[in-house]
Amino acid sequence: MGELRVEQLSKAFPTAQKWGRSKWHTIFNNLQFSIKSGEFVCVIGPSGCGKSTLLSIAAGLEEASSGSVYVNDSPVRGPGLDRGVVFQEFALFPWLTVRGNIAFGLKSKGVPQAEVLARADKYVDLVGLSKFADYYPSRLSGGMRQRVGLGRALAIEPSVLLMDEPFGALDALTRENMQLVLSDIWQETRKTVLFITHDIDEAVFLSDRVLVLNETPSRIVCELKIDLPRARDRSDPQFQRLVKQLDSAIRGDNNTTKHFGDN
Amino acid sequence: MKSEKTLTGQLLSNPVPVDSSTVLLSAGSLRHFGEFMVPIAVLLALWELVARFGGLPPSLFPPLEDIFRALLKMSGDGHLAADLAGTFTRLFQSIAIGAVFGTIVGTCMGHFRMWERALVVPMNFLLAIPGTALFPLTMIWFGLTEAAIISILIYEVALTVTVMTWTGVKSIDNSLIRAGRVFGANGLSMLWRVLIPAAMPSIISGYRIAFSRAWRILIIAEMLVSVSAGLGYRLYFAREYFQYDMVYAGLFVVGMSGLLIERVILRTMESMTVNRWGTVRELK
Ligand SMILES: Nc1ncnc2c1ncn2[C@@H]1O[C@H](COP(=O)(O)OP(=O)(O)OP(=O)(O)O)[C@@H](O)[C@H]1O
Ligand SMILES: [Mg+2]
Numbered sequence: 001m002g003e004l005r006v007e008q009l010s011k012a013f014p015t016a017q018k019w020g021r022s023k024w025h026t027i028f029n030n031l032q033f034s035i036k037s038g039e040f041v042c043v044i045g046p047s048g049c050g051k052s053t054l055l056s057i058a059a060g061l062e063e064a065s066s067g068s069v070y071v072n073d074s075p076v077r078g079p080g081l082d083r084g085v086v087f088q089e090f091a092l093f094p095w096l097t098v099r100g101n102i103a104f105g106l107k108s109k110g111v112p113q114a115e116v117l118a119r120a121d122k123y124v125d126l127v128g129l130s131k132f133a134d135y136y137p138s139r140l141s142g143g144m145r146q147r148v149g150l151g152r153a154l155a156i157e158p159s160v161l162l163m164d165e166p167f168g169a170l171d172a173l174t175r176e177n178m179q180l181v182l183s184d185i186w187q188e189t190r191k192t193v194l195f196i197t198h199d200i201d202e203a204v205f206l207s208d209r210v211l212v213l214n215e216t217p218s219r220i221v222c223e224l225k226i227d228l229p230r231a232r233d234r235s236d237p238q239f240q241r242l243v244k245q246l247d248s249a250i251r252g253d254n255n256t257t258k259h260f261g262d263n
Numbered sequence: 264m265k266s267e268k269t270l271t272g273q274l275l276s277n278p279v280p281v282d283s284s285t286v287l288l289s290a291g292s293l294r295h296f297g298e299f300m301v302p303i304a305v306l307l308a309l310w311e312l313v314a315r316f317g318g319l320p321p322s323l324f325p326p327l328e329d330i331f332r333a334l335l336k337m338s339g340d341g342h343l344a345a346d347l348a349g350t351f352t353r354l355f356q357s358i359a360i361g362a363v364f365g366t367i368v369g370t371c372m373g374h375f376r377m378w379e380r381a382l383v384v385p386m387n388f389l390l391a392i393p394g395t396a397l398f399p400l401t402m403i404w405f406g407l408t409e410a411a412i413i414s415i416l417i418y419e420v421a422l423t424v425t426v427m428t429w430t431g432v433k434s435i436d437n438s439l440i441r442a443g444r445v446f447g448a449n450g451l452s453m454l455w456r457v458l459i460p461a462a463m464p465s466i467i468s469g470y471r472i473a474f475s476r477a478w479r480i481l482i483i484a485e486m487l488v489s490v491s492a493g494l495g496y497r498l499y500f501a502r503e504y505f506q507y508d509m510v511y512a513g514l515f516v517v518g519m520s521g522l523l524i525e526r527v528i529l530r531t532m533e534s535m536t537v538n539r540w541g542t543v544r545e546l547k
Contacts (some may be wrong), residue, residue, distance in 0.1 A: 061441050091442035095460040095540045104456075108447025138541025151448065240297045 002072060002082075002159030002192035004058065005034040009067035011053055023068050023154070026217040027053050030067065031212060033158075033220060039188060040193040042203035044250065045213030052088075055164045058194060059085045071160055081109055084153030086163040092137040099124055099133040099150050105156035106148045120155060126185060127151040143174040150182065164188075167202065174254045179205055183231060200246045202226045204239060212249045222249040283512075303424065326499070327506045333512040343496065343516065349492035350520070352410065354481055357416035361477075362470060369469075370458050373432025386425065394419035394480055398487065401421040412484040416477045424466070431465025432458050463536050464543050469527050478536050480527025494520070 005105075009031040010051055014022040017074040027050035043051055056062035058069045060079040069076045071083060103120035108188040111119065124133045127147040137145055154162060166182075166260050183206060186193065197203055197248045201208045204226055224246060228238055307327060313319070314326040321329070371378040372386075394415045405411040435458065441456035459466065485495025494517050501509035521537040537543040 028325050059445055061444060079447075085442075085445045087438055087442060089438050091436075091438040092455070093439065093442070093460070094542045095463065095536070104448075105446035108452070136540050156446070242383070 001037045003035065003037045003070075004160050004192060004194060005070040005073075006054075006058070006178050007067055008032060008083065009057065009069065010120045011050065011057065011062075011066045012065050023094070026215070028213075028218045031219065033223075035192055035194060037085050038194055039209065040191075040195065040207045042195045042197055042207040042210045043213060044197055044200065044203050044210055044246070045218060046215055047198065048251070049215055049218040051198075051213065052164055055196055056196065057087075058160075059083055059162050079208075081105060081156050082159045084156055084158035084161050085092075086146070086149045086153045086166040087163070088165040088168050090137075090142075090149050090169070092148055093144055097134050097136055098129050098140070098148050098151075101137065101210045102151040102155045103197060103234055109156060123151040123155040124200070126154065126188075128181065141174075142170050143178055146170065146178060147162045147181065150185070154185070154191075159192060163193065163195045165196055165198070167199070168199075180231070182206065187230060200243050201234065202248070203246065204228075204242045205234065210246060212246065213254065221252075224249070266281055266529070276451070293341065299522075301387070303306060312382075312483060320505045322505075322516040325511060329508040330511045330527075331458070333508040334471075334515065337497070337512060337516075345492040346494050346497045347516070347520070348488060349496075350485065350494045353416065353485075353493070354477060357413045357530070358420055358470075358474065358477060361417045361420025362424050362474065364419075365421045365455075365469065366428050366459065369428025370432050370462070372429040372455050373435075373459055373462070374453070379429075386422070388428075389422055390426065394422075394476070395483065398484070402488070407488045411488055412490070414483065414485065415421065416481060419480055419503060420477050423476060424469040425467025425536065427457040427463060427465050431462035431469070435461045460536075467533055467537060470473075470532070471525070474524060474529065478524070482517055 010029045011027045012024040013024045013027065016023060020197070031054070032096065033041075043054065045051055054104065055063060057064050058071075058076060060076050060083070073079075076083075093104065096104065097116075099120050100125050104118050106116045106119055121130075121133065124130055129147055130145060132140065132144065137148065140148065148167075149166065153163075167178045170178060179202060186206075193207075195206060197202075207226055210224045210226060211220050212223075213219070214221045216256055226242060228236070228242075232239060233239075273451070310324075311327050314321070314324045317324060334343070334438035368378075368382070372382050373379070380544075386476075397418065398411070398416055401411040401414050405414065439457060439461050441458055443453055448456045480492075482495035486499040495514060498510060498513040498517070501507075501513055531545070539544050
C-alpha cells in the first residue's frame with residue numbers, strides 16, 4: 001500500500017564561498033533504509049544532524065545531491081499527493097477554515113466538489129474537530145492546530161505520512177495527548193509513517209522501529225525494534241528499558257551502539 | 264486511553280465564541296457609525312464658531328448654512344449627481360484595471376525569479392516618474408479627453424499595487440509555500456490558492472494607498488482636462504465664477520467621498536478577509 005525506500009541518499013549544502021569556490025557541508029552520505037507498508041518508523045538524532053533535510057527530500061521539497069527516495073518503487077521527483085506532510089510549524093493556511101484547510105489537498109486531487117466536503121468532514125471528525133470545522137486557525141489552540149495539520153495530511157489518503165517533529169512546538173501535556181490521538185488514528189488507518197523527533201519517549205511510545213542518526217555527516221548508528229503491545233504504558237519497565245537503550249545510543253556510547261546495531 | 268478521552272472532552276466542550284463576522288452588520292456597525300460621526304460633528308461645530316464669530320470675510324469662511332445651501336442647490340439641479348457619477352466612474356474603471364494588473368504582476372514578481380529580474384529595474388524607473396508628470400504626454404496622445412485622465416490613473420494604481428503585492432508576496436512565510444506545494448498547488452493555482460491570500464494584508468494596503476493617490480490625481484486631473492462633469496471640474500468651475508460657497512461645498516463632497524470609499528469599500532474588504540482570518544490584528 002505504501003512503501004518508502006531511501007537509497008544511497010546523500011546531501012551537501014554549499015557553505016561559505018572562498019576564492020570563488022564554494023565549500024560543501026555534507027549532511028549525510030549514502031543513507032540507506034526502508035519502511036515497510038504500514039510500518040511506523042521514527043528517526044531520532046541530535047539537532048542539526050539533517051532530520052528535516054531528510055524529510056524535505058522525501059517530501060520532494062528539496063533535491064538530493066545523489067541517491068533517491070522511492071515511494072512504492074517510483075522515485076520522488078518533487079512534491080506529490082501520494083505523500084502527506086505534517087509540519088513542525090503547523091503551516092496551516094490562515095485564510096481557510098479548519099474544513100477548508102483539510103479540504104485543500106482534496107481539491108488539488110480533483111475530487112468532485114460534492115465529495116470534497118463529505119470527505120473533508122470525515123477527516124475533521126477523525127481528528128476530533130467537528131465542533132470547530134468553521135473556525136479559522138488563528139482562533140485555535142496549538143494542539144488543535146496540529147490536529148488540523150494531521151487531518152490535512154490524512155485527507156489526501158497518502159501512501160506515506162511524513163511528519164517532522166509535529167508535536168515539538170506543543171507543551172508536554174498537549175504533546176502526550178496528541179501522541180495518543182496519533183497512535184489511535186494510526187491503529188485505525190495503518191499508514192506508513194516516517195516520523196521525526198528528538199524526544200526519545202515519543203519515539204518509543206509511537207513507533208515500530210527507531211533509527212538513530214549521529215552528528216553530521218550523519219549515518220544510522222543504531223536501529224531498534226519496539227515490540228511492545230499498543231496502547232503503550234510509559235511506566236512499563238520494558239518501555240523504560242528501551243528508552244534507556246536509545247538514550248545511550250544517542251549519547252554515542254560505543255558499546256551500546258554496537259550491541260543494538262546488530263538488531 | 265481514558266485520560267485522552269477526558270482531555271479531548273474538555274477541549275471540545277469549551278464554549279464556542281461568537282464569530283465576529285456574524286455581528287458585523289448589527290450592533291457593531293452602529294457603534295462604528297457613531298465613532299466616525301463624532302469627530303466630524305466636532306469639526307463642523309468649530310467651523311461654525313470661527314465663521315460666525317471670527318470676524319473673517321464670509322467669502323473666505325462662509326457659515327455652514329451657506330455651504331449647505333450651495334450643496335442643496337448642486338444636488339437639486341442634478342449637477343452633484345452627474346459630478347459624482349463622472350468622478351466615480353473614472354475612479355472605478357481605472358482602479359479595477361490597475362488593481363487586477365498590479366496584483367497579478369506583483370504576485371508573479373514575488374514568486375518567479377525571471378519575472379523579478381526582468382521587471383525590478385523598469386519598475387524602479389517608473390516609480391521615479393509621478394503619474395501627474397505624465398500629463399503632458401497623455402494630453403498629446405489622447406487630447407483633452409477621459410482617456411488622458413484614466414490612463415494616468417491606471418498607471419499610478421498599477422504601479423502602487425505591483426510594488427505592495429511584490430513585497431507582500433516576498434515576505435510570505437516559506438512554510439506556507441512549502442505546504443502549498445506539498446498539497447498540490449503549483450503554477451497558477453499557487454498564485455490564487457496560496458500567494459494572493461497569504462499576501463492579502465499587503466495587497467489591501469496597496470489598494471488603500473493606490474486609492475488615495477488615484478483620488479488626488481483624479482480631482483486635479485478633472486480641473487486640468489475639461490471633462491463635462493466631475494468633482495474636480497466643479498471646483499474649478501466654481502472658482503472661475505467666484506462661487507466660494509460652492510468651492511467649499513465641492514471640497515466637502517470630495518472629502519466625504521474619499522472617506523466613504525475608505526469606510527465602505529476598503530474596510531469591508533478588510534473585515535471580509537484579513538480581519539476575519541485573524542492575519543491582521545483588530546484593535547480592541
Ligand atoms: N538551505 C540550507 N542551506 C545551507 N545549509 C542548510 C540548509 N538547510 C539546512 N542546512 C544545514 O543542514 C543541517 C541539517 O539541518 P536540518 O534542519 O535538517 O537539521 P535537523 O536534524 O532537522 O535539526 P533540528 O532537530 O534542530 O530540527 C544544519 O547544519 C543546517 O545548517
Ligand atoms: Mg528539524
